[in-house]
Amino acid sequence: MGSCGTTFSVSVKKRDIIAAALPVQDHWLPMSNLDLLLPPLDVGVFFCYKNSLPLDESVAVVKKSLAQALAQFYPLAGEVVQNNLGEPELLCNNRGVDFIHAHADMELKNIDLHHPDESVERKLVPLKKQGVLVVQVTELRCGGLVIGCSFDHRVADAYSINIFLTAWAEIAQSKPISSLPSFRRSMLIPRHPPIMNTFYDKLFLPLSSLPPPRSFSPINPLISRIYYMEAKDISLLQSKSSFNGNPKRSKLVSFTAFLWKIMAECEDGLNTCKMGVVVNGRERLDKVNFDKLSLSSTMPCSMQNYFGNVLSIPYGEASSSELKEMPLSRVADMVHEFVCPAMTEEHFLGLIDWVELHRPEPAVAKIYVKMDENDGEAIVVSSGQRFPVDSIDFGWGKPQFGSYHFPWGGQTGYVMPMPSTRKNGDWIVYMHLLEKHLDLVETKGMNVFKPLTPSYLDL
Structure with a gap:
């Protein structure tokens, strides 16, 4: 370098x-x-x-x-x-x-x-x-x-x-x-009256339910790294995730499953590990809003234009030892199983109602919280595939590189794969993880996650 x-x-x-x-x-x-x-x-x-x-x-x-x-x-x-x-x-x-x-x-x-x-x-x-x-x-x-x-x-x-x-x-x-x-x-807006569904208690938590801070717990800082993945490696993960007659899984589900298996290799005495995926609710809510709002309005009313947060974070938890033994296709099935319920209009309508029934008390996504000392580690994957890096041209040419940067300060890892400016199907992957997980990424995943270099970016 x-x-x-x-x-x-x-x-x-x-x-x-x-x-x-x-x-x-x-x-x-x-x-x-x-x-x-x-x-x-x-x-x-x-x-x-x-x-x-x-x-x-x-x-x-x-x-x-x-x-x-x-x-x-x-x-x-x-x-x-x-x-x-x-x-x-x-x-x-x-x-x-x-x-x-x-x-x-x-x-x-x-x-x-x-x-x-x-x-x-x-x-x-x-x-x-x-x-x-x-x-x-x-x-x-x-x-x-x-x-x-x-x-x-x-x-x-x-x-x-x-x-x-x-x-x-x-x-x-x-x-x-x-x-x-x-x-x-x-x-x-919530429904009238809001509909109570305890399903969301598994995913979100009122702040009053948080355990008291444990001053004796050492806090390990998370570290940021940026890698690239070649299109051929992404395709190989996808084909392994869809092996043996399994339904074809998306690239993001395949990527998440691969990361979950890597994470399970951590010999840290914790028996389980959690993996979450950020789901964008805009496409799920579009139909209900077109029904509810006047289409003759001069204001754009498609959720595709909506500016704000329209997110949910479903997650799964699994035994580290079982994850290590499972084929990638089975882990991909597990990712699909926990993400699928959040890919619906009803999920987001219910989440809006759940927040309404708890206001004004703030709440937090459960995957960001360690409820007790033996809680397994957690990582959240957020797809950055819509990142418009190629469009951010102010008049002197397209960027040579672009990335999100989110060292958010908590103990849950955060990973975002984004398109490469090479426009060849490669991904740029921002990771904010514990050092022990980055070590595994760079050993167990070294054939897939390659350190970002000036030569790759043609600088």
Whole structure:
């Protein structure tokens, strides 16, 4: 990797606040019941460009188009505040987005993207101190630049941010916006009366049910790594998952099953391990909303445009020793079995009702919680296959690389596979895992997960 891994510092040239280009009347926007399942976490995303316009010109383009994009995506220019019930709410007051223009005395080809904790965290992806969104443009010694953002997960999921990023780049190129956002919370209102279903007690937990913190438990920090997977290896996993007459499993189910088997190899004295998958509910809820909302409305009412969180996290738990012995096809069956119930309209309608029946008490996805000392380790897989890395062109070419970055601070691992900019079926895989699990990824999975290198990215 040559001089990769060289440490570098980032200096701030200028700080600004970018408000929406059009005036926004102050108003409150409630969180939906599905937003309320998210704790106050920030998610990062970044894009690396090998070349750009003259740097000051590039920064001017990014700033101007951001102000124009915020006119449509105005919640991102607001603030999250508490209402009188103690629940978060969006104050759409156009406080603006903190914008940082920075410089790194480093060439893109020498940035060690395989180890983003050292190279990306708080260097190329900024720390959000206030507001909903922060943006940083970092110019590099080679004439390239990196655009990094952090956003409040309570306001948007990755699907929503993908809509925003695409629109922002389209505006920069004076193109029409391909997908206008909808903030219609009426699309996610509970039924009247809400229907109680104890099924959701298996997946989500009111905060009052959490065990007290165990001060004697050592906390092992999770570590971030970025790998790539070649298309042929993904296809091989898929064919092994569908072996022996099994139904053909999706690439994501096959990938998740393979990761679960690797995780089970951990000789840590724990008998079980958990695997969760983030499910996007938009397609499940589209039909019910078209029935419920007037199609003559001028507002986009398809859930495909909905800006916010529409997520559930079903998970499975299994014996580590059994997982190790099972063929990949059987583990893929298990992943399919726990994910399948969440792939329905009724699942999301029921989850909205479940939150309503517990409000205003906050709740959390159970896979993020260790209920006792002997609870097995857990990992959540979130598909980033809709990540529009190829579309984030501000006028000087497509990014050479892009990735989400989510070192969220808990004890549950997080993995997101995304499409490669090579457009050849390869995946880029962001992992935030315990060191013992990363060690297994790099030994048991070494033929599948390859460390991201400048040569792979053609830097």
